[in-house]
Amino acid sequence: TPRDLAEHLSQLNHKPYGAYQDLLGHHYTFRDFTLVFEKVQKDPFATASQIRVLIQDQVAKFPSDYYFTTDRRTALSDYLTRQLVKQIHALKMDQQFQSQSWHDVKGGNFEMTHPGQQILERNSIIICDGTIEARFTFNLPARGRTIVAQRAIEVLTKQLPVIITRALKFTSHDPQDLQAHIQCYEDQQWLRRELPSQNLIAFVPDGAILPRASGISDQPLTSGNVVPFASPDTLKIKFMCPSGMQITGMGIRPGVTMIAGGGYHGKSTLLESLEQGIYNHIPGDGREFLVCDPTLCKVRSEDGRSIEGIDISVYIDNLPFDMNTKSFSTQDASGSTSMAASIQELVEVGSKVLVYDEDTCATNFMIRDQRMQRIIKKENEPITPLIYKIRSLYEEMGVSSILVIGGCGDYIDVSDTIIEMRSYVPRNITQYAKEIASQYPNDLRQEGGESYGNVAQRTLDIPAYTKGKVIARGGTTIVFDKQEELPLATVTSLIEQGQTRWIGSAIKYLCQKSLTKQNTLKNTLEQLDRMMERDPKISEDSNSSSSSSVQMLESPMDFIEPEYIHGEYVRPTLFQVAQAINRLRGIRVIN
Ligand code: ADP
Ligand code: MG
Known part of the structure; x- marks a missing residue:
């Protein structure tokens, strides 16, 4: 119970920071949820402690049809991540406002990675079998290197229940807002899957807002004159989405499509939007329902x-x-x-x-x-x-x-x-x-023969340095073993650090298990991708020291790093993983 936690923390008061390790593996059952310390930081300056919060559906009370399909659970998980991030942020603002009494205490705050404009598969919130698990971090408070139990007690037993209630209970949300989030995702998934049957490789809806606020922002452009997308009649396509929404827009057919036009007339903006069409966007982004072939x-x-x-x-x-x-x-x-x-x-x-x-x-x-x-x-x-x-x-x-x-x-x-x-x-x-x-005919001479030529299937050996420590830096760089840098700025549509993190750990996993040596790169990556296609499950073996039967969840993204469960993975595409591996210095072809 929260009282157990408070008592436990009181016993640690004024002890050296390392005594916090004692929290590891205990389950604390609150009225609405269970709190588990997955990993406890060794000192106040280390990466914050990893916690898991589990809430049962009898308490959270989301409509059961939101759990029916993988797509709905993905959208719900994304929505709840955003809500929890919002609550954590609000709490931080509050804490700053009233922190005079704790001004000399370091820590006492939660952190969770911020989602961008895309609805993605994340392991920050996992939904399975009537349980919702949230994963985020908590910086255990200290004065110097001495434990300040009072601060920890206040935040964990008083403030945490408030943010969990506000973020993870159905009754705390605007049901229409949530419904729109899920429906928007489902319609986009449907549209993308529908493209081949309409002989299309991309679809840009009428009314879409394609330009972004700036070169470093993924938010829609709102200042000045923004021209909503309007499809030419001869390329217009109509869809009736599962939600009942009718939508028209420009269809792009297979083959070769050229986007011409004067400088500064919006060519690159259109192409960049098409690149993002592998993702589903949040309501209000401007690019929602713009979809393309997922292999683009x-x-x-x-x-x-x-x-x-x-x-x-x-x-x-x-x-x-x-x-x-x-x-x-x-x-x-x-x-x-x-x-x-x-x-x-x-x-x-x-x-x-x-x-x-x-x-x-x-x-x-x-x-x-x-x-x-x-x-x-x-x-x-x-x-x-x-x-x-x-x-x-x-x-x-x-x-x-x-x-x-x-x-x-x-x-x-x-x-x-x-x-x-x-x-x-x-x-x-x-x-x-x-x-x-x-x-104005051209007198070009055909070069390079009539047929396309060969595309080889390679089997690769991955360099041993990838087995070292893996860090995702700045969202688009992976650093292996503290020295080997893999820049990923040119990987198509890589947008969240969580994707980069997953790719880095996946490369390490492939190397440790020698998986790439046994199969072609294509087959290896397809296997990896299929692993992520599975549903979350109840984890069989938690590192729990107590015998109480709290069931924790396992995301299909966790398997590459089972020794350290955290909530900072976002699913990348097979093609992004391929692009990363192909840019690793030191890979070798072995066939
Ligand atoms: P091009 O590639 O044809 O030279 P860009 O796509 O780079 O042009 O667009 C030039 C500028 O116009 C960019 O600053 C972009 O944000 C802006 N822009 C693009 N599309 C629109 C639009 N639909 N409405 C308003 N501004 C736009
Ligand atoms: Mg351009």
């Missing part, structure tokens, strides 16, 4: 990256000194080789839609115009630009392309659909552009 990835120029054993001969052949491009490795790729490698790597693991923005592409990889074809002979140019492969990439490999191109009309000839962005409004200019192209 962005290809960009990344000079300096490492490449290991990729067959890039489709695009690059005849390098100086007879360098082998059928199994090409480098520690310092050029812009064009990095793009060739990225395409091959993504096709290898099954991406069906690749997107490109001229702002971040290497020109010599995109085009070679008729003059250059005549000035630099083919035998002296290793690169076969994408424009000569983009058709066979689609027709043979089934991989569609969406390209933002404002500067090169050659792509008109290879595009199925051409969209012009003009003052942030799309127009279907396919026919017009094709007419102009036939009036």
Whole structure:
């Protein structure tokens, strides 16, 4: 009971900080919930202590149909995470306001990672079999290195029950707000799954707000003139969502789609929104119901990256000194080789839609115009630009392309659909552009043969340094073993640190278990992904020292780091994991 906890803490008062370890493994049963200390920090400056709070559904009382499907539980878990984050934040504000008496005490506050604009699969709140488990951290309070029990008692026995009630009980919420969150998620899931049956790879709804508040904010743009998305009639599609909502918008078909238009007319904004269409957005984001093929990835120029054993001969052949491009490795790729490698790597693991923005592409990889074809002979140019492969990439490999191109009309000839962005409004200019192209024909010579060429399936060995300590730094960098940095800023749509964390730990797991050596990269990653497809379960073996029968939950994301249960994982896509592994320095092909 809370009184047990208070008594327990009182006994620790004034003791050295290490005595807090005594809390480990005990269950404290409150009126509405159970509190468990999963991990207790060793000193006041260490990572905060990990706690788990379990609340039974008889107490939380959410409508039972919110538990019916995995999608609903995912949306509910995301919603509850946001509510708890809000309550923790409010408590912090309160504490600051009235903390004069505790001004010399460090700690006494909760922390939970803040979700962004996307509804994602998280292990911060787990829902299973009538139990809801919340995972967050608590900084155990101390004056210097001495335990201040009174502060801990006040926060844990008085303030914690308040925030748990406000965050995790159905009656504390606006039922319509919650309903909207779940329905919004379900409709987006449905729309994305519905795309293939409508022969689409992406859908942008009318009325969507695509621009963001700034280059460093994912919030919708609200200041100035914001132009809501409006689809051209000839590309308009209509859906009737499961919630009963009817929605219209622009459909993008498989094949090659070119997004043209003047500078600053909204091309990159549209493409960036399409990249985010692998996710479902929260109500009010502006991009809700914008969905794309879940395998969509962005290809960009990344000079300096490492490449290991990729067959890039489709695009690059005849390098100086007879360098082998059928199994090409480098520690310092050029812009064009990095793009060739990225395409091959993504096709290898099954991406069906690749997107490109001229702002971040290497020109010599995109085009070679008729003059250059005549000035630099083919035998002296290793690169076969994408424009000569983009058709066979689609027709043979089934991989569609969406390209933002404002500067090169050659792509008109290879595009199925051409969209012009003009003052942030799309127009279907396919026919017009094709007419102009036939009036000004190009005398381009086909390069690179008729068929696409080979995409190899690799089996990889992962470098041993990944077995060391794994830290996710700043959201887009993983640091292994305190020194090996893996920058992930170029990984498609990686948005939350929790994803980066999961990827880092997953790489360590794959290395420790030697999993990548036994199977192709594609198969290994599909297995990993299927593990996360499972539902949460009741964990069999908690590190509990007491014999009381509190059942704790296990998220399908936990398995890569079972020795340390925390709530900071967010599920990434298989493609993001693949992109991370491919950028690890020191991977080796072993087949
Ligand atoms: P482009 O790639 O065509 O050069 P961008 O997509 O980078 O253009 O957009 C240029 C600017 O216009 C950006 O600051 C962006 O935020 C803003 N913008 C994009 N779409 C809209 C819109 N629908 N309404 C208002 N501003 C927009
Ligand atoms: Mg641009």
